Amino acid sequence: xxxxxxxPVAQQTQVAMTxxxxxxxxxxxxxxxxxxxxxxxxxxxxxxxxxxxxKLEVPLKVGDAHFFQVTxxxxxxxxxxxxxxxxxxxxxPAQQMTQLLETMNLPKTADMQQVLGHFMKQQMPISREQxxxxxxxxxxxxxxxxxxxxxxxxxxxxxxxxxFTNQVFQALVQGAKTDGMSTALQNLLQQLAGxxxxxxxxxxxVLGQLQTIAKPFDAELGGTMLARAVQLLSDQxxxxxxxxxxxxxxxxxxxxxxxxxxxxxxxxxxxRAQAPSNSAGQLIMQMLQAKPEQSSAIxxxxxxxxxxxxxxxxxxxxxxxxLVTRFSQLPQSKQxxxxxxxxxxxxxxxxxxxxxxxQLFTKNExxxxxxxxxxSMLKPELTVNNQETxxxxxxxxxxxxxQPAIQSQLTQADAQLQSAVDxxxxxxxxxxxxxxxxxxxxxxxxxxxxxxxAVAQQLKPQLLALIQDTTTPPALRDAAEMVMARMNGMQxxxxxxxxxxxxxxxxxxxxxxxxMDATLQWNGRMKEDGKxxxxxxRVLFYLHMESLQExxxxxxxxxxxxxxxxxxxxxxxxxxxxxxxxSLKEGLASKDYxxxxxxxxxFESAAQEQTERSTKEHVEEHxxxxxxx
Numbered sequence: 136x137x138x139x140x141x142x143p144v145a146q147q148t149q150v151a152m153t154x155x156x157x158x159x160x161x162x163x164x165x166x167x168x169x170x171x172x173x174x175x176x177x178x179x180x181x182x183x184x185x186x187x188x189x190k191l192e193v194p195l196k197v198g199d200a201h202f203f204q205v206t207x208x209x210x211x212x213x214x215x216x217x218x219x220x221x222x223x224x225x226x227x228p229a230q231q232m233t234q235l236l237e238t239m240n241l242p243k244t245a246d247m248q249q250v251l252g253h254f255m256k257q258q259m260p261i262s263r264e265q266x267x268x269x270x271x272x273x274x275x276x277x278x279x280x281x282x283x284x285x286x287x288x289x290x291x292x293x294x295x296x297x298x299f300t301n302q303v304f305q306a307l308v309q310g311a312k313t314d315g316m317s318t319a320l321q322n323l324l325q326q327l328a329g330x331x332x333x334x335x336x337x338x339x340x341v342l343g344q345l346q347t348i349a350k351p352f353d354a355e356l357g358g359t360m361l362a363r364a365v366q367l368l369s370d371q372x373x374x375x376x377x378x379x380x381x382x383x384x385x386x387x388x389x390x391x392x393x394x395x396x397x398x399x400x401x402x403x404x405x406x407r408a409q410a411p412s413n414s415a416g417q418l419i420m421q422m423l424q425a426k427p428e429q430s431s432a433i434x435x436x437x438x439x440x441x442x443x444x445x446x447x448x449x450x451x452x453x454x455x456x457x458l459v460t461r462f463s464q465l466p467q468s469k470q471x472x473x474x475x476x477x478x479x480x481x482x483x484x485x486x487x488x489x490x491x492x493x494q495l496f497t498k499n500e501x502x503x504x505x506x507x508x509x510x511s512m513l514k515p516e517l518t519v520n521n522q523e524t525x526x527x528x529x530x531x532x533x534x535x536x537x538q539p540a541i542q543s544q545l546t547q548a549d550a551q552l553q554s555a556v557d558x559x560x561x562x563x564x565x566x567x568x569x570x571x572x573x574x575x576x577x578x579x580x581x582x583x584x585x586x587x588x589a590v591a592q593q594l595k596p597q598l599l600a601l602i603q604d605t606t607t608p609p610a611l612r613d614a615a616e617m618v619m620a621r622m623n624g625m626q627x628x629x630x631x632x633x634x635x636x637x638x639x640x641x642x643x644x645x646x647x648x649x650x651m652d653a654t655l656q657w658n659g660r661m662k663e664d665g666k667x668x669x670x671x672x673r674v675l676f677y678l679h680m681e682s683l684q685e686x687x688x689x690x691x692x693x694x695x696x697x698x699x700x701x702x703x704x705x706x707x708x709x710x711x712x713x714x715x716x717x718s719l720k721e722g723l724a725s726k727d728y729x730x731x732x733x734x735x736x737x738f739e740s741a742a743q744e745q746t747e748r749s750t751k752e753h754v755e756e757h758x759x760x761x762x763x764x
Contacts, residue, residue, distance in 0.1 A: 158296075159187070159205045159208060159213055159260055160205065160208065160260070160262070160296075161205050161206065161207065161208050162204065162205060162262040162263065162264065163204070163205045163260035163261060163262045164202055164203070164204050164205075164218065164235070164239065164260065164261060164262065164263065164266075165182055165202070165203055165258070165259065165260035165261075166182070166200065166201075166202050166203075166222075166231075166255055166258060167180040167181060167182045167200070167201065167202075167203055168180065168181045168198070168199070168200045169195050169196065169197050169198060169199050169200075169201075170186065170197065171197060172194075172195070172197055173188070175190070176190055176191050176192075176193075176194060177189070177190055177191075177212075178190075178191050178195065180203070180215075182258060182260075183257075183258030183259070187213065188212075188213075189203075189212065189213040189214065189215045190212050190213070190214045190215070191214075191215055191217065192206070192214070192215070192216050192217065193217060195217065195221075196221070199221040199222075200221065200222040201217050201218075201219050201220075201221060201222060202217075202218050202219040202222075202231075202235050202238070203215040203216065203217060203218065204216045204218045205260070218235070218238050218239060219231075219234055219235055219238050220234070222234075228252065228255060228256075231255070232248060232251055232252060232255065235251065236248070236251070239263055241263065241266060241267070242270070244270065246270045246273035246274050247266065247270045249273065249282060249286070250266060250269045250270055250273060250286065250289065251266060253286045253289075253290070254266075254290070254293075257290065259290065259293060259294065260293075261293055264299075265289075265293065265299055268299060269289045272285060272289070272301070272304055273285055273286075276308075277305070277308065277309070279312070279315065280308045280309075280312075284308055284311055285304075285308055287311070288304055288307035288308045288311065289304070291307060291627075291628075292304065292307065295630075297627070302620075302623075303623075303627065305616075305620040306619075306620045306621075306623035306624040306627050307624055307627055307628065308624070309617065309620040309621045309624050310620070310621060310622075310623065310624015310625050310626075310627060310628050310639065310641070311624065311628060312621075312641075312654075313641075313652070313654040313677035313679075314652045314654075314677070314679045314685075315621075315652065316621055316641045316642075316643040316652050316654075317643040317645075317650050317651075317652050319614075319617050319618050319621055320345060320348070320349075320618060320643055322614050322617070323341075323345065323611075323614040323615060323617075323618050324342070324345050325614075326608075326610055326611040326614040326615075327341060327342045327345070327611065328342070330608045330610065330611040331608070332606060332607075332608050333601075333604065333606045333607045333608055333611065334601075334604050334606060334607070337597065337600055337601055337604065338601070338611075340592075340597055341594070341597045341598065341601060341615075344571060344592060344593070344594045344597060345594070347527065347571055348567075348568055348571040348572060348594065348643070349645045350527075350645065351563075351564035351565075351567040351568050351571075351644065351645070351646075352552060352556075352560070352564060352646070353526070353527045353530050354506075354523045354526045354527055354567075355495050355496065355506075355552055355560075355563075356526075356530050356548055356549060356552050357506070357525075357526030357527055357528075357529040357530045358491060358495070358504065358505070358506030358526055359491060359492070359495065359548040359551055359552060360384070360529055360530060360533055360544060360545065360548050361385075361390065361488075361491075361506055361509060361510070361526065361529060362487070362488040362489075362491035362492065362505070362506065362509070363381070363488075363544050363547075363548060364381035364382075364384055364385055364544075365484055365485070365488035365509060366485075366488050366489065367381045368381055368382060368385075368397065368400055368401075369481075369484070369485045369488070374540075376540070377540045378397060379397070380536075380538045380540045380541055381540075381541075381544075382395065382396075382397060382400060383536075384529070384532060384533055384536060384541055385400070385529075387532045387536070388525065388528050388529040388532045389514075389525060389528065390510070390513055390514060390525065390529065391513065401480065401481060401484065401513070409515070409516065410511045410512075410515035410516075411503070411507070411511050411515075411517075411518065411519055411522075412501075413501035413503070414501070414503055414507065414508060414511035415440070415444075415480075415483050415487075415508045415511050415512055416508075416510075416511025416512045416515040417511065417515075418436065418437065418440050418479075419476050419479065419480050419483075419512055419515075420515055421433070421436070422437075422472055422475065422476035422479070423472070423473060423476050425472055426469075427467040427468050427469055427471075427472065428467065430462075430463075430467045430471075430472065431463075433472070433475075434459055434462065434463045437459050437479065438456065438459055441455045441456055441459070442456075443500070444499050444508075445499050445500065446487060446490060446494060446497065446499050446503075446504070446505050446508065447486055447487075447490070448486075448490065451486045451489075451490075454482070455479070455482055455483070455486070458475075458478060458479060458482060459479075462475040480512050483508070483512065484509055484512055484513070487505040487506075487508045487509050488505070488509060490505050491505045491506060491509075492551060492555075495551075495552065495555045495560070496555065496557065496559040496560045496563055497559070503519075506522075506526060507519060507522055510522045510525065510526075518586065518589075520586060520588075520589040530545075533545045549647075553647055556646070558722070564644060564646070565642050565644070565653075568642050568643065568644060569640065569642060570593070571593060571594060572593065572594050572595060572622060573590070573593030573594050573595030573596060573622075574595070574622055574625060574626070574640070576590065576593060576595040576596055577626075594618075595619070595622055598615045598618060598619050599619070601615045602615050602616055602619065621641060624639075625639050625640055625641055631661070634660045634661050635658065635659075635660050636657075636658070636659055636660065636661060636667070637656065637657065637658050638655075638656070638657040639654070639655070639656050639657075640654070640655045641653070641654045641655075642654075642655070649680070649681050649682075650681065651678060651679060651680045651681070652677075652678070652679040653676060653677070653678050653679075654676070654677040654678075655674065655675070655676055655677075656674070656675045656677075657672060657673075657674050658672065658673045658674075659671060659672040659673070669695075670692070670693075670694055670695050671692055671693060671694070672690075672691075672692040673689070673690070673691050673692070674689075674690045674692075675687065675688065675689050675690070676688040676690075683703055683705060683708075684703075684704070684705070685703070685704070685738075686701065686702065686703045687701075687702040687703075687738075688700070688701050688702075689701075689702070692728070695727060695728050695729060696728075696729050696731045697723055697728050697729065697730050697731060698731045698732050698733075698734075699719070699730070699732070699733045699734070700733075700734040700735075700736060701733070701734070701735045701736070702736055702737065702738050703735070703737070703738075704737050704738055704739075708735050709735050712733065712735060716730075716733055719733070
């Protein structure tokens with residue numbers, strides 16, 4: 136059994152949709168039973184769990200069941216046309232379907248019967264035109280899409296009044312998949328590398344962004360290489376050859392000027408540069424721009440900065456505060472300010488470089504890391520987004536250099552990075568990938584503070600440009616449309632149904648040569664104040680990993696009590712998971728959650744439990760229980 140069939144995403148979507156209030160549009164067909172007649176040919180009609188009052192074209196009898204077509208929704212009342220003879224209770228669904236197909240002059244193909252049968256069973260209105268379009272989609276399903284998945288996608292389109300277009304249909308069926316995102320991106324990568332023609336600059340930009348997404352830790356690797364280079368350059372006793380090679384690496388990556396030497400590589404940049412807010416670089420720039428009479432204010436500012444930055448150790452803070460004290464005792468002059476700024480920068484750069492190894496995925500209260508602090512002083516003109524680009528470029532330049540010392544540093548930095556990967560690293564990697572994909576591209580555009588240049592570099596807007604470019608080769612356009620459909624599908628499958636909310640995210644991850652598709656589905660509810668209720672939720676993770684293969688993690692939260700069930704067909708996972716339970720329990724407790732239990736099961740047992748749960752819910756539904764936790 137695969138997690139594609141063990142798919143609560145589809146099942147919960149279906150439950151949510153059947154709870155939607157009934158709304159009718161002109162041309163729709165539905166099955167209903169006359170419950171009560173009123174004067175002027177008005178009637179109350181039962182449609183599934185809903186009732187409506189409408190005007191009929193011809194008088195009918197109470198108790199008769201018919202198929203109706205909506206002829207008019209304008210004005211205060213809905214008008215219906217009867218499109219079938221009374222349906223006897225003895226008629227089978229197949230006979231009812233045959234009668235409707237003949238009445239509506241619809242083709243009696245297997246696909247049409249499957250679509251019509253699905254909507255008859257769900258007792259949902261659908262128009263003749265939608266049925267014909269749905270049949271065409273069913274005939275030409277993309278590879279890997281089941282007919283059941285297609286029917287659920289069509290049902291969602293009808294229920295939520297989405298545009299009945301192929302683009303929306305493809306987005307829903309692709310977005311509902313729990314694997315294949317990495318494959319779709321890899322196919323796009325191959326098409327970009329092999330396709331001839333089209334906008335070469337745009338193709339190169341998309342290719343570069345795909346490579347960035349595929350290596351979410353490259354900025355941290357670049358930060359480690361930057362710290363190692365700074366440590367060597369700061370140590371006068373280090374091997375001169377290794378120091379020169381490190382200097383050359385920083386030159387090629389654009390971290391220091393081409394004319395930099397071992398003695399002046401940390402020379403001050405232009406004093407008018409705008410360093411990132413709340414950074415060490417901004418502090419140094421303010422010192423260089425200050426007037427002698429502002430020295431007292433500068434001293435207090437430096438003391439506060441050093442005290443509050445948790446990226447510095449206690450010993451480093453004490454040493455830096457001593458430097459500030461010595462400056463405060465000097466006569467106030469411009470030269471004293473400049474010298475103080477240079478000395479403080481030298482010591483801060485060295486301190487952050489020394490701490491990088493132990494704080495690879497740590498940020499201070501201002502959201503800055505050690506590598507970002509270093510670059511804020513060496514390259515103050517860079518934004519945080521451009522800093523990341525520079526660090527990735529640093530890694531590429533290191534790979535291109537043949538010097539043994541640089542290659543050795545790169546190997547050591549990679550090993551150091553692998554050993555430092557933890558939950559913070561995984562969280563950061565997921566954020567990096569989602570940001571690189573541009574999943575929230577449309578929402579980001581509404582924010583006035585958005586860095587439009589950074590947004591334009593995301594994958595989604597670039598794919599949109601690639602698809603709309605008439606010179607793009609057909610095979611490349613198809614590959615781009617497939618990836619775009621996956622991303623649009625996440626948005627279409629995410630949404631709200633009353634107080635219930637659902638969020639679906641697909642994240643293709645690649646760590647140190649191993650690829651993994653991760654799909655996250657969060658279901659929760661909103662409180663009266665419009666905020667998420669953190670006490671209740673269900674979170675499902677669908678993971679496709681090279682070693683463990685298919686894995687589903689089902690986390691249920693009830694009144695802040697957490698139960699975790701892991702589904703995987705590999706035997707012997709329980710002993711491996713046992714040592715991790717303690718850290719999981721402690722991590723949840725730190726967020727005021729209590730771990731109740733961790734279960735490890737095979738997919739076969741999951742299928743049996745799902746069948747039993749569906750049966751139980753079916754019984755409850757018909758026994759008047761309408762509150763589901």
